[in-house]
Amino acid sequence: MKKYLVIGNPIEHSQSPLIHNYWMEKYRLLDSVYEKRKIEKKDLKDVIKELKDEKIAGVNVTVPFKKSIIPYIDELDQTANNTQSVNTLHKEDNKVVGYNTDTLGFLKTIHDHYNFATTELAVDAPIRNFFILGAGGVTPSIVASLQFLVGRSPGVIWVSNRSKNNANQLKKLFPKIELIEWGECPSVFCDIVVNTTSVGLKKDDKINIDFTDVDKKTLFYDLIYSPKETKFLRDARLRGNKTINGQMMFLVQAREAFRIWTNITPEIDDEVIRLLNK
Ligand SMILES: NC(=O)c1ccc[n+]([C@@H]2O[C@H](COP(=O)([O-])OP(=O)(O)OC[C@H]3O[C@@H](n4cnc5c(N)ncnc54)[C@H](OP(=O)(O)O)[C@@H]3O)[C@@H](O)[C@H]2O)c1
The missing domain is CATH 3.40.50.10860 (Leucine Dehydrogenase, chain A, domain 1)
Known part of the structure; x- marks a missing residue:
């Protein structure tokens, strides 16, 4: 066996x-x-x-x-x-x-979502910014994927985490990321906002960040797939943004x-x- x-x-x-x-x-x-x-x-x-x-x-x-x-x-x-x-x-x-294989899982779903050959997130986009919530065990895999997508553009990967210690550890591994205070949002357009925290696993979990001014073209991605739609994703959908949960990443x-x-x-x-x- x-x-x-x-x-x-x-x-x-x-x-x-x-x-x-x-x-x-x-x-x-x-x-x-x-x-x-x-x-x-x-x-x-x-x-x-x-x-x-x-x-x-x-x-x-x-x-x-x-x-x-x-x-x-x-x-x-x-x-x-x-x-x-x-x-x-x-x-x-x-x-x-x-x-x-988490990195490939995330990258593949982003790739499929945007269908790179034809899209908004074109491979040669001049600037590409991303915003990651969290700095836990899975976050390095997401940073690695997004660094690949930033490519040669002058875009920035912003990271916000509740505890400074874990955020600083991540910064040591990926010196190019920009850390911002937990609760704040980058003031520039971000192509994707990714929740890599475990906030949302419980039904009433709420991330205390105000996304109401975020552009409608921003994609909201939550690595959580159970529940299928976290409050983070539901709020984004109701504001008119596209959303993805973590199920396909998990399968890939x-x-x-x-x-x-x-x-x-x-x-x-x-x-x-x-x-x-x-
Ligand atoms: N779809 C997939 O394939 C896939 C793969 C891996 C993980 N995931 C999901 O990703 C999530 C994170 O996994 P992980 O392995 O990185 O977990 P982890 O190492 O335990 O990290 C948890 C993260 O959540 C933050 N956090 C926890 N409670 C919080 C709260 N009340 N307020 C603000 N931040 C809070 C932590 O911040 P601090 O640093 O401040 O503690 C840390 O950044 C889990 O929900 C997991 O199910 C999905």
Whole structure:
């Protein structure tokens, strides 16, 4: 039996087993199973050993271990290294390699939304500004994606986080970002406002930032996908802005992890979306 795992703490809420077990069945990988495991920091070393001993075939890493797993890994892919964030592990040539597929997940959804060939967010746009709320574990993946989109334009990535400490850590990793006080909005047009905080997971959660003057062309993106529409997204929709939730990003990062482990690129079909929406 080939065993795959998602490790984290807490882990009960993880929907990764739903997706991966569905794809394993669909692609007839009948000797494979995907499970969740709640671990403590002290268990990280043992998980890597299980991977090396081939007791586990692949691992997804979630909150709060995406950074703290790094010292135990033999090799990082470029994105994992840039973001210091690992969400997928695989053994290759006797080495444990750490990947970051969150970055691709976010970038792909932005790419699809704007349909780059034809759009507002044209690849050669002269200026591109983005505004990120939060500086937690997933935020480096979003900064890395947006830096790619800023490209050679003189645009700025603004970041606002409740605690200064986490904001400063992010600034160390990405010196070009501009930090602004929690509660404030950049005074320039931003193509996208992304919520990477966990505010919105609970129904009544509210982000205390006034977006009423934000341009209608700004896209509001929330990484949260359950609930499907956070207050942040609902308010934006009611103001007339376009919105995206985190569901497709989640599916694309899972698809990429599945590809790394099995060499099969699974389809994001209606059934897998239905499973997540149940
Ligand atoms: N769609 C996807 O594929 C995907 C992937 C990963 C994560 N996510 C979602 O992204 C969110 C963040 O994940 P993470 O791993 O980065 O979590 P994390 O490391 O725990 O970071 C949480 C972030 O939320 C902020 N925050 C928490 N409570 C707050 C409050 N009451 N007011 C203001 N800010 C608050 C924290 O600010 P401080 O620094 O001040 O504590 C920090 O910036 C989660 O909701 C998660 O579900 C989605």
